[in-house]
Amino acid sequence: MAIAITLRDYLDSAGVRYGVVGHPYSTTSMQTARVTHINSHQLAKAVVLQDSEHYVVAVLPADKRIQLGRLRRKYQRALGLATEEDVGRLFFDCAPGAAPALGSAYGCEVIYDDSLADNEDIYFEGGTHTDLVHLSGGDFMKLMSNATHGNFCRAA
Numbered sequence: 001m002a003i004a005i006t007l008r009d010y011l012d013s014a015g016v017r018y019g020v021v022g023h024p025y026s027t028t029s030m031q032t033a034r035v036t037h038i039n040s041h042q043l044a045k046a047v048v049l050q051d052s053e054h055y056v057v058a059v060l061p062a063d064k065r066i067q068l069g070r071l072r073r074k075y076q077r078a079l080g081l082a083t084e085e086d087v088g089r090l091f092f093d094c095a096p097g098a099a100p101a102l103g104s105a106y107g108c109e110v111i112y113d114d115s116l117a118d119n120e121d122i123y124f125e126g127g128t129h130t131d132l133v134h135l136s137g138g139d140f141m142k143l144m145s146n147a148t149h150g151n152f153c154r155a156a
Contacts, residue, residue: 051077
């Protein structure tokens with residue numbers, strides 16, 4: 001079991017306790033929730049967005065869908081999905097499609113959905129399609145303390 005080196009170094013320097021949960025290869029967050037038997041609301045997924053100047057990692061539960069229009073209106077920014085090429089360049093040590101929820105480890109701005117705040121445990125991709133990072137909800141929120149947050153998702 002291994003997670004991306006940049007993510008590991010970030011977690012280690014933050015001084016939080018975390019675990020790594022190995023699982024069979026999966027390509028979607030809902031598939032990951034099924035194969036790991038983790039509540040999909042506790043599995044945080046990252047959606048990488050961009051505007052004309054910055055990249056933003058939107059973090060929301062696996063069982064939700066992002067509402068880009070709501071994000072655009074709330075933050076008055078022309079946010080759209082980042083290209084696969086840009087995501088690969090930003091998350092250079094991660095497998096394609098496995099960007100971690102801790103975008104701050106990669107120098108990205110982060111916006112998280114408020115629905116994640118009440119979880120006792122949080123899991124998210126470790127930069128691979130076979131490993132999740134497990135944090136207590138409190139430690140996850142500690143790592144999100146500088147992030148913007150709001151309500152920007154709906155049921156999938």
